[in-house]
Amino acid sequence: MTEDTERHAMKMAKKKAARDKIMATKTEKKGLVIVHTGKGKGKSSAAFGMIFRCIAHDMKCGVVQFIKGGMSTGERDLILSKFTDICSFHTMGEGFTWETQDKTRDTEMAQAAWEQAKDLIRDESNHMVLLDEINIALRYDYIDVNEVVEFLTNEKPEMTHVVLTGRNAKEELIEVADLVTEMELVKHPFRSGIKAQIGVEY
Template sequence: MTADSDRHAMKMAKKKAARDKIMATKTDEKGLVMINTGKGKGKSSAAFGMIFRCIAHDMKCAVVQFIKGGMSTGERDLILGKFSDTCSFHTMGEGFTWETQDRDRDIEMAQAAWEKAKELIRDESHKMVLLDEINIALRYDYIDVNEVMTFLTEEKPHMTHVVLTGRNAKDELIEIADLVTEMELVKHPFRSGIKAQIGVEY
């Protein structure tokens, strides 16, 4: 070994010891409330990554899609086609709200999605429930944020993970969440005239 790689080995050994010490204090398990928010890409995709992890471990899970268009139809078709035994899929939205232009119907849809979400979460056979784009429904007050907060803190089974996605997560929800990630947009190709492309956006 050179002196350089020797120094490197010492530095890395220290890092490993520090990391091991921290990890040893992390012993609890519980169902997490997780939020993916922000203006960047990947909020739904990262949540789907967790759904695919559950599927890989044969953990029963469910997805409620509050607004159509949040997730890729590709991902949905893959789950419906190959993994419907492990993951159930509930599409309640009818397109983005600026597509439908009918507030009363939007509210009805969002409420129906929330009722379905509660039913799925209450069923303890589900290890993870993804509420995709629920933040948009909350932002437009189609669903009452206080009701969602109360349900997640008081009624959610202790070991069930719930993932909530969408821009503009409400502060009240961030307050009660265990893990919050903000996807920040640093650079986007739409700015230079590139259109949405297969495999990337849908």
């Protein structure tokens, strides 16, 4: 063993010992409130990654889409074609707000989606519930953020994970969340005239 290799091995051994000591203190389990927000791409994609993890582990889960209409997406089509026995999927929106241009209708649909979301979250057999693009509905006040915070704080079952996605997450939601990730936009092909593409955006 060379001196450099030996030095590296000793450094990694110290790092592992420190890491093991930290990990030994992490013994609690709880259902998390997880927020994916920010201007960068990947909020829903990361959330669906967790949903597919649940499916792979044979854990019941649910999805409510607040904004995206009935358009075909890879994750939606895969779940509806193969995993409806374990993942309840509800597309409740009718498209992005600038497409519908009908605040009353958007509000009604968002309220209906929220009622569906509460039913899924209250069902303790669901390991995880994804509320896709709910932050957009909250931003436009289609749903009262205080009601969402109160529900997550007082009615969410102890071991149920709830994931909330969308830009501009409200501070009240961030405050009660256990895990918040902000996707930062560094570069996006849309700015170069490249449209959304199958297998990447949907």
